[in-house]
Each structure stands twice: as C-alpha cells, then as structure tokens.
Amino acid sequence: MSAESSAMTTAAPQRFAAAVASPKVLQHTLTLNERLFFWPFLKALAFTFSRMFKKDITRRYPEQKMDVKPSLHGVPVLVMNDDGSPRCVACGLCEFVCPPRAIDITPGETDRPIEREPKEFVIDMLRCIECSYCEEVCPEEAIVMSTDYEVVGRRREDFVWNLTKLLKPIDQLKVRLDWVRRTYRRWDVAAEIAPPIGGVYRDPRWAEKPKPVERH
Ligand code: SF4
Ligand code: SF4
Numbered sequence: 410m411s412a413e414s415s416a417m418t419t420a421a422p423q424r425f426a427a428a429v430a431s432p433k434v435l436q437h438t439l440t441l442n443e444r445l446f447f448w449p450f451l452k453a454l455a456f457t458f459s460r461m462f463k464k465d466i467t468r469r470y471p472e473q474k475m476d477v478k479p480s481l482h483g484v485p486v487l488v489m490n491d492d493g494s495p496r497c498v499a500c501g502l503c504e505f506v507c508p509p510r511a512i513d514i515t516p517g518e519t520d521r522p523i524e525r526e527p528k529e530f531v532i533d534m535l536r537c538i539e540c541s542y543c544e545e546v547c548p549e550e551a552i553v554m555s556t557d558y559e560v561v562g563r564r565r566e567d568f569v570w571n572l573t574k575l576l577k578p579i580d581q582l583k584v585r586l587d588w589v590r591r592t593y594r595r596w597d598v599a600a601e602i603a604p605p606i607g608g609v610y611r612d613p614r615w616a617e618k619p620k621p622v623e624r625h
Pocket of ligand 2: 496497498499500501502503504514543546547548549550551552
C-alpha cells in the first residue's frame, strides 16, 4: 500500500469521528456566488428557454397513445369466431404453462364439432406477466397477445377478466394472428439463411421455400 493511500485510509475514520463529534467539521463554506445562487439560476432558465424551441420528446399520455407493433405483448385475449363462439377448446394447456398461474378455466361440453369449450375462462391481469407462453402453446390459435396495453381499474375485481371481457372478434386480432403465423416457420427460414455443411438438410421441409401458413 502506498503512503498516500495509507494516509487516506487512516484519515477517513478520523474525519468521520470528527464529524460525529462536531458536524461543523464537514461544513463547506459557500462562496458569494453560491450564496446568491445567481449563476445556477441563470443556467437553469437558459436550459428551460432552449427546450421551448425543440421537438417534444415526451408523449401526452393518455390523449396520445403509443404506436403499437404486432410484436407487442399486450394483454392476452381470447379469439371469438364470426358466430360469436370462442375458438378455445378448453384443452387446459395455457392454464398449465402459465408461470404465475393467472389462468383459470372451467371446461364444459358443447354440441359444436369441437365438443369442448370453456364455460368460464378467467385471467387475473394482476398476476399476468404478459409472457405470451399461453399464446405459444395454444394449438388452436385461440388465445393471443393483443395490442391493448392499458389495464386499469379501481378495485381488484376490475383486473380479473372473465370470458365475456376476454373474447375479442377475430377481425380485431388479425394483425397479431398473421404475425404469430409468420413465426411458425422461423426455424425453417433460419435454416435457409445458414444451410448445413454439404447442403444436406436433415428435415426435407427445410429445403422448401418458406410459404405463408394458411389457416381459416
Ligand atoms: S401471458 Fe403469460 S402470464 Fe399472462 S396469462 Fe399468458 S402465460 Fe399467463
Ligand atoms: S386457449 Fe388454447 S391452450 Fe388455452 S385452453 Fe383454449 S385451446 Fe387450450
């Protein structure tokens, strides 16, 4: 240890002890300029004035909404078919994978060809971390992350969304559904960008050109 650093190590406890004994020891004597506060005041005024002629970098929310992209993870919602029925078949996969256990499904039978549907489907938005696991695991494209990022309420019950509140017409979710379908073949696209050595694909599908996935 150098002589200088050794002196600093011993000086610090001494100054601390002195400050405890008498707080005036650490008091900095202000200059006249500091006491008048004139120069810092002028600098602050100049800064404020200069900002008046620059473009706003803040948004006047909630009047000005955020520009959302299809990749945004908003709140999860359920897809409603054109006839008003839920697309969900109450398989329970999303309920199983949800990390914070935010989903609660009450399954039931239906006369529709899908045989099962949710009698009640509840998502606790106070628990939901908008991870999109439910969307990824759903075999029916029945639950998707919407572009709605506003979850507001006054009571706890306002944040527990039931089937009626979760169901959204499929037309409103088309952009997100298209984006989700594009991601189905992302590994195929990755393989095409970087084909294996020798040009031999283990999976013959990888040799095909990626096509959009059709789903109705
Ligand atoms: S987005 Fe994640 S946390 Fe929210 S309901 Fe789906 S799986 Fe659960
Ligand atoms: S939303 Fe999808 S994963 Fe969840 S129960 Fe319905 S069909 Fe199954």
